[in-house]
Amino acid sequence: MLVLLVEDDAALAAQLIDFLQHENIEVDYAASVSSAKEIAAQTIKYSRYDAAILDMDLPDGNGISLISEQILGQGVPVLFCTAATALEDKLAAFSAGALDYITKPFDLPELAVRLKLLAKKQGAHAENTFELDSLLIDFNTQIAKRGERILVLSPQQWLLLSLLTKHAPNPVSKEDILCKVWPDQDVNNNMYKSLLTRLRKNISRDSERELLHTIKGQGLVLRKHSE
Amino acid sequence: MLVLLVEDDAALAAQLIDFLQHENIEVDYAASVSSAKEIAAQTIKYSRYDAAILDMDLPDGNGISLISEQILGQGVPVLFCTAATALEDKLAAFSAGALDYITKPFDLPELAVRLKLLAKKQGAHAENTFELDSLLIDFNTQIAKRGERILVLSPQQWLLLSLLTKHAPNPVSKEDILCKVWPDQDVNNNMYKSLLTRLRKNISRDSERELLHTIKGQGLVLRKHSE
DNA sequence: AGGCATGGTAACCATAAGGTAACAGTGTAG
DNA sequence: CTACACTGTTACCTTATGGTTACCATGCCT
Structure with a gap:
């Protein structure tokens, strides 16, 4: 141990x-x-x-x-x-x-x-995995998959995704995300938006169901249905 | 629990x-x-x-x-x-x-x-829900439903609704609402009226029972019957 | 009646907030 | 040095939020 x-x-x-x-x-x-x-x-x-x-x-x-x-x-x-x-x-x-x-x-x-x-x-x-729809994340091996496709995530994306899984199916506020992903840094909304777009592109491709939903003014959620 | x-x-x-x-x-x-x-x-x-x-x-x-x-x-x-x-x-x-x-x-x-x-x-x-008639609100997942219909609420509407649930079945005074929903802002009565109409539209549609009642001179209540 | 206060609804629209793509600076591995 | 990944920046688009206005209904008082 x-x-x-x-x-x-x-x-x-x-x-x-x-x-x-x-x-x-x-x-x-x-x-x-x-x-x-x-x-x-x-x-x-x-x-x-x-x-x-x-x-x-x-x-x-x-x-x-x-x-x-x-x-x-x-x-x-x-x-x-x-x-x-x-x-x-x-x-x-x-x-x-x-x-x-x-x-x-x-x-x-x-x-x-x-x-x-x-x-x-x-x-x-805990086997230390997270599963939702066809998304599978193994935190031990640090491997995330969508179906059979292995997701290649940047450090930031990984951070955000694991933050979301921790709270799912509850939303996480934007403020929380900002100060967890960019601790003691100048952050602006664009950085957040970019990260989000990139993570979305990785998680859902083609006709795969969107799993990352923003609730206006509230925050981000990881769940099957937008609302 | x-x-x-x-x-x-x-x-x-x-x-x-x-x-x-x-x-x-x-x-x-x-x-x-x-x-x-x-x-x-x-x-x-x-x-x-x-x-x-x-x-x-x-x-x-x-x-x-x-x-x-x-x-x-x-x-x-x-x-x-x-x-x-x-x-x-x-x-x-x-x-x-x-x-x-x-x-x-x-x-x-x-x-x-x-x-x-x-x-x-x-x-x-720990569940954190509110139920009244066919209205169901889950404050963890931030999902509100009327029957099977999922309510799409704006930030303001959430704020007001959760304020009302907190006090239900007791009324909340207009003053309270104004200063909770619009903290340190110029508020006028029209803003309040608009918000109220919009929330009502979301909560009750068609023949669904009205749950949001104003008591003249007192304030707003969330309950089945107006009195 | 008329005047007026309080409530309610619908429509308009400027603007914030969210989403995307493309570019550029930086670092790093080979 | 080159190639590439990562991430911050900018520009532009779309949407729906929420403030505003206008108008209607009801109740109450003189």
Whole structure:
């Protein structure tokens, strides 16, 4: 079992790594948001994490951004482990997609148990695929197909598509999309429109049913029928 | 979404039930192990719980026994909510099969979030719909139907309709509507009238019953009969 | 009646919002 | 260096949203 640990307190991290290894859990370690991105980018090419342990307060940002920018890839369960005890911090983490939240100080065995629970559920439960009409997405292999045709998606398109699948069949607001696909960047509406056209072209070709519908003023949805 | 709550502190239980109901979660309540068994036995015949919230210390036993004796049936996710903070208690709960563990005192919203997470993973989803006569609104998917006809609503119309459903079957004053639909804008009565006509046209067509009634001098209501 | 306030409907149309295609700058692999 | 993929930019088209106006209905008061 392979886990990503992002934690700026080196002493705590060392302790954690040591403990987890005794539990037969391999750990990739990063001390900051930026290094986490690098490590994850390399690792994800070859395998995927079974879970991630994130800290909230990091020297160069907030752990939440690692989720919202989808650095970890689809379906990697996230456990926040942080000193922040405020309710709003917890809610922010959960709404970003965290699956558990534990506050410092904590007992190592509890963390390990919760971690295993997350990873187990992930492995047992989710084959980590999404299916709609003849569209099939496998998040493990990062392959998307429409029928037998394999879709070649750019990074942006992949990001948007996985964001939509996560919420389907519920819509995602344009604002959400903008700040997830282009985090801390200048965005304009044209960039959004371009991306959308490109993704549509890839997903539906010829007479294939359109699956990507915009609800005016509301957002984007992935579903069979426009409304 | 249906949840079983087993908790011997009546005041806390009442508070919990109240909060959860506002979150659209139905609650079956038991104050002891024995009554939990009875209630569960009855309920499970007809449906199954989407999750269970268990206390540890109960007058006639330990909540853990409800899991180990398989009272709840297979696959019902369990969240322990208890005053016991000791690591060994937590480990006991997790090893019995609990999926989450939260210690008192806690924040209600956090409990609700964790609960929904559990249930969601299990496959239930909190419904968020409104129904009146043949009008059906799903706020998750943002789809409104009148019978089988799907309503295509503009952003303004959505706003107004959801405002009305929130208060139904009570009226909403015109002033309220004006400042919710057109926040910090110049509004005039014509804009209001137009919006109203358009929404009416969408909701009721041909011989369908009118559901949107204005009460002179009071405001707007969503209900079957004008009075 | 007449005047007037409140509500309701229909039609008009400027404009925002959405959609597409084509081009250009950048980076990267070979 | 070349070729290509990716993405930001621009231009242009289409649609329907929503503000506006004009006109009608009803109820109420003097």
